[in-house]
Amino acid sequence: MKKAILFDLDGTLWDSSEAVCAAWNECMETFPDIPYRTTAAQMQSCMGLPMDEIAVRVFHTVSRERALELLKVCEAHENDYIEAHGGALMPELVPVLEALREQGHFLAVVSNCQEGYVKAFLNHHDMWQYFEDYEEYGRTGRLKAENIRLVLERNGLAAADAVYVGDTMGDYESAMEAGTSFLHAAYGFGTVPEGTPAIHSLRDLLSLD
Secondary structure, eight states: OOOEEEEOOBTTTEEOHHHHHHHHHHHHTTOTTOOSOOOHHHHHHHTTSOHHHHHHHHTTTSOHHHHHHHHHHHHHHHHHHHHHHOOEEOTTHHHHHHHHHHTTOOEEEEESSOTTHHHHHHHHTTOGGGOSEEEEHHHHOOOHHHHHHHHHHHTTOOGGGEEEEESSHHHHHHHHHHTOEEEEETTSSOOOOTTOOEESSGGGGGGOO
16 A cells, blocks of 8 residues: 555645634624634634634633633534535545545544544545544544554554645644654645645645655
């Protein structure tokens, strides 16, 4: 089998910030202690962080305990909203995934999202046929580096034969910790150290060895 390619989700495979923002703001209408609303730009700035950190950033006027309570409500509604409405897929995502599968690559998604978020993405956009596995922070309680290792181990894959594709510094650091190589999705939301190998469109993956 050719190199295993593990993907971050937000900012790498799609942009769901508008949908996530809409879902959270619908919930926030019911929270009397939250008089403000979030924005797509704020959501983009949080993409890639563990969900508890996102909650503390968004619900910055209440205690951490209260922020985590509000997060649980938003997460459940967000999953339903995403599954119903989807997000904006990155250009040429489907043909690139089809080509990578034809080339014999193992494909998986590893995200710091809540449980059910990756499934909502796969369901709405009918992506199940392209990915052999996925993992998420909300399902395991583990951070991204551990979940990358978990996906590789349960599929009998070596870190040396895998690449993680993501758009943020957290993605870069997770790949380094997990022992995989890393490709920066430079079209996404974040930055990484200068000189890091990068792709500027998903189509660039088709030349991967």
